[in-house]
Amino acid sequence: MTESATETAAVxxxxxxxxSREVLRTALAHCGWKILEATHAQQxxxxxxxxxxxxVVLDVEPExxxxxxxxxxxxxxxxxxxxxxxxxxxxxxxxxxANIADTTMPDAHGRQSFAKPYQYGAVIRKIExxxxxxxx
Amino acid sequence: MPSLxxxxxxxxxxxxxxxxxxxxxxxxxxxxVRLHDTEVSRRHAEIRRNGSGCQLLDLGSxxxxxxxxxxVTQHExxxxxxxxxxxxxxxxxxxxxDSASATASVDIxxxxxxxxxxxxxxxxxxxxxxxxxxxxxxxxxxxxxxxARSNLEVMYxxxxxxxxxxxxxxxxxxIMLLIFEWVEADRGCIMLLNNETEELEPKVRRNRSGKDIDxxxxxSKTILDYVLQNNEGVLTSNARDDSRWDTGASxxxxxxxxxxxxxxxxxxxxxxxxxxxxFTEPHRVIQQGGATKFSEEHLKLMIAIAHQAALAVEDTSxxxxxxxxxxxAAVGQTIATLSHHIKNILQGIRGGSFLIEMGxxxxxxxxxxxxxxxxxxxxxRISNLVMDMLSFSxxxxxxxxxxxxxxxxxxxxxxxxxRAMEYQVQLNWQPSERLPxxxxxxxxxxxxxxxxxxxxxxxxxxxxxxxxxxAGQVDVSTEYDEAGRLLRVVICDNGGGxxxxxxxxxxxxxxxxxxxxxxGLGLPVSQKILTEHGGRILVDSxxxxxxxxxxxxxxxxxxxxxxxxxxxxxxxxSDILDTRQS
Numbered sequence: 001m002t003e004s005a006t007e008t009a010a011v012x013x014x015x016x017x018x019x020s021r022e023v024l025r026t027a028l029a030h031c032g033w034k035i036l037e038a039t040h041a042q043q044x045x046x047x048x049x050x051x052x053x054x055x056v057v058l059d060v061e062p063e064x065x066x067x068x069x070x071x072x073x074x075x076x077x078x079x080x081x082x083x084x085x086x087x088x089x090x091x092x093x094x095x096x097x098a099n100i101a102d103t104t105m106p107d108a109h110g111r112q113s114f115a116k117p118y119q120y121g122a123v124i125r126k127i128e129x130x131x132x133x134x135x136x
Numbered sequence: 137m138p139s140l141x142x143x144x145x146x147x148x149x150x151x152x153x154x155x156x157x158x159x160x161x162x163x164x165x166x167x168x169v170r171l172h173d174t175e176v177s178r179r180h181a182e183i184r185r186n187g188s189g190c191q192l193l194d195l196g197s198x199x200x201x202x203x204x205x206x207x208v209t210q211h212e213x214x215x216x217x218x219x220x221x222x223x224x225x226x227x228x229x230x231x232x233x234d235s236a237s238a239t240a241s242v243d244i245x246x247x248x249x250x251x252x253x254x255x256x257x258x259x260x261x262x263x264x265x266x267x268x269x270x271x272x273x274x275x276x277x278x279x280x281x282x283x284a285r286s287n288l289e290v291m292y293x294x295x296x297x298x299x300x301x302x303x304x305x306x307x308x309x310x311i312m313l314l315i316f317e318w319v320e321a322d323r324g325c326i327m328l329l330n331n332e333t334e335e336l337e338p339k340v341r342r343n344r345s346g347k348d349i350d351x352x353x354x355x356s357k358t359i360l361d362y363v364l365q366n367n368e369g370v371l372t373s374n375a376r377d378d379s380r381w382d383t384g385a386s387x388x389x390x391x392x393x394x395x396x397x398x399x400x401x402x403x404x405x406x407x408x409x410x411x412x413x414x415f416t417e418p419h420r421v422i423q424q425g426g427a428t429k430f431s432e433e434h435l436k437l438m439i440a441i442a443h444q445a446a447l448a449v450e451d452t453s454x455x456x457x458x459x460x461x462x463x464x465a466a467v468g469q470t471i472a473t474l475s476h477h478i479k480n481i482l483q484g485i486r487g488g489s490f491l492i493e494m495g496x497x498x499x500x501x502x503x504x505x506x507x508x509x510x511x512x513x514x515x516x517r518i519s520n521l522v523m524d525m526l527s528f529s530x531x532x533x534x535x536x537x538x539x540x541x542x543x544x545x546x547x548x549x550x551x552x553x554x555r556a557m558e559y560q561v562q563l564n565w566q567p568s569e570r571l572p573x574x575x576x577x578x579x580x581x582x583x584x585x586x587x588x589x590x591x592x593x594x595x596x597x598x599x600x601x602x603x604x605x606x607a608g609q610v611d612v613s614t615e616y617d618e619a620g621r622l623l624r625v626v627i628c629d630n631g632g633g634x635x636x637x638x639x640x641x642x643x644x645x646x647x648x649x650x651x652x653x654x655x656g657l658g659l660p661v662s663q664k665i666l667t668e669h670g671g672r673i674l675v676d677s678x679x680x681x682x683x684x685x686x687x688x689x690x691x692x693x694x695x696x697x698x699x700x701x702x703x704x705x706x707x708x709x710s711d712i713l714d715t716r717q718s
Contacts, residue, residue: 019484019513019514020484023488023507026503026506117486118483120490
């Protein structure tokens with residue numbers, strides 16, 4: 001990773017679980033990256049507009065019983081896509097939401113999803129890999 | 137809303153509501169009405185709504201689509217139509233376009249509103265049936281009228297018999313008993329069609345002396361086949377003289393003299409058959425001048441009884457199928473909900489473990505501590521989940537021990553302090569100094585109070601996420617109501633409050649507004665424990681202000697040494713939950 005990439009790389013974690021945010025924050029903080037946190041999708045969308053993070057880690061199957069609204073997921077996908085960012089999806093989305101994600105974030109763009117219960121090591125490695133790609 | 141109800145096939149008991157837009161029917165996973173039937177094509181048919189009606193379209197399926205027995209490619213469905221797709225038979229029920237106009241054209245008004253009618257006589261059902269068939273009314277009437285009255289009585293009693301039970305075996309027993317009261321049969325049997333094997337299986341048999349008979353009843357297959365294939369009732373007074381049975385050697389060998397066999401035909405097909413027979417010895421035939429015991433009139437009535445019985449068997453069977461389907465759906469929902477909770481807890485444990493591993497490898501104790509904290513928290517969650525599941529699933533008598541409620545609440549508060557601190561919620565505890573000791577199950581009450589207190593802290597935490605300049609506060613106190621002889625634990629929070637419509641739901645299992653942090657088991661468990669103690673939970677809440685939960689227990693004094701344990705008061709079900717909303 002280049003020095004400039006380290007300085008500008010920001011990761012936005014959108015996850016209502018304080019445990020999950022803490023794990024990701026702690027693991028990524030060791031790498032010296034800027035970590036932004038949102039507790040729900042709407043807040044995440046607002047922070048996307050404000051901070052333009054390179055990577056967005058979004059829990060679509062949060063601890064709350066109601067999953068992320070497909071429309072919100074679509075908006076986040078489009079914004080990330082427009083900014084040439086990368087989206088990492090945690091959990092599984094419904095059929096409709098999956099279709100939306102498929103059309104807006106093709107795999108070539110690095111969209112990666114991790115079904116729950118996922119291994120944090122794999123998620124962290126993926127985020128590191130995406131940041132390295134963004135720095136090239 | 138129009139619907140399709142599966143009455144035969146692997147999906148029996150399922151009801152599919154037909155919403156607007158094309159509804160696909162098929163074996164494929166994406167079908168709106170997915171049928172688990174190998175004779176159904178992946179995309180078999182479609183139902184399209186047109187105004188208030190529904191149209192069935194076959195999509196070029198291999199085995200075709202049938203409505204009321206006729207193959208169709210396109211058909212306007214009417215309520216009551218039977219739709220056969222593969223081997224799956226479904227009943228179509230249309231929306232009722234007339235219901236709204238009927239409602240509008242009928243006014244139910246209070247007495248005195250342009251109607252001076254008065255009740256001049258009331259009558260129970262039993263009284264009504266006595267009057268209809270009273271012997272006095274039969275004096276001097278013609279034999280024809282007497283028979284008609286008798287037949288009417290039989291049909292009336294049959295209708296009553298089949299309307300009183302949802303147990304098929306009980307239903308068939310009643311029918312058989314009724315037949316023996318009415319006709320001079322020697323033996324009788326009711327057989328039901330097994331849908332899987334398509335064979336008749338005897339369900340009830342009886343002879344003059346009673347139901348439990350050792351004597352084997354042999355029934356002619358020739359007669360049964362004829363009845364089922366032709367869907368006709370059969371009376372045979374002497375089988376050998378009836379040309380239809382020429383080849384039926386079984387009748388000859390059994391020596392049946394008189395028999396009636398009637399098909400049990402319901403709305404959707406034959407569900408079984410009723411068979412009765414009688415044997416008259418030769419010398420009695422001579423004495424009776426050749427008169428037979430079974431007549432054509434008996435046959436007619438047997439057919440009518442068999443039809444009534446078939447309708448009742450169908451209703452009972454479909455009701456059972458619906459109950460089974462609902463039970464399966466409930467089991468599925470339970471498994472799905474628990475899996476969701478366990479998955480999230482496991483995710484938490486994995487996160488904690490990851491941090492511990494990371495901290496150990498980098499020699500960073502702070503990270504290890506963070507990880508351990510997360511693991512511990514999730515251990516607590518799984519422990520609570522298991523304890524709640526056990527509490528909810530067990531029917532048990534509380535283990536009454538003379539206990540100090542203040543001590544139990546004190547333990548709960550101590551346990552909750554770390555959670556309150558983590559969520560920055562101020563937790564206050566005010567024990568009553570005049571709270572007497574009482575007989576209750578301290579372990580159960582600990583769980584009940586813990587669940588409510590946890591909810592209170594979580595409610596404050598939830599509100600703090602959405603509000604600035606907010607400080608969460610939970611006040612726990614105990615009270616003694618001397619007049620009502622009640623012990624009370626009161627837990628007040630200044631969280632987001634509960635909407636009135638949610639208050640009605642929140643004691644239902646798996647209903648939670650806390651996401652998977654809440655299992656939807658806590659409050660039902662608390663309520664169950666309080667109910668077991670003869671107590672109740674009172675809720676008072678206002679959205680945006682907070683909630684007050686009062687857990688009320690009756691005071692039960694320690695019984696004198698050597699006497700039995702006291703009986704717990706029975707709570708009035710309607711009084712278990714008193715929701716007083718501001």
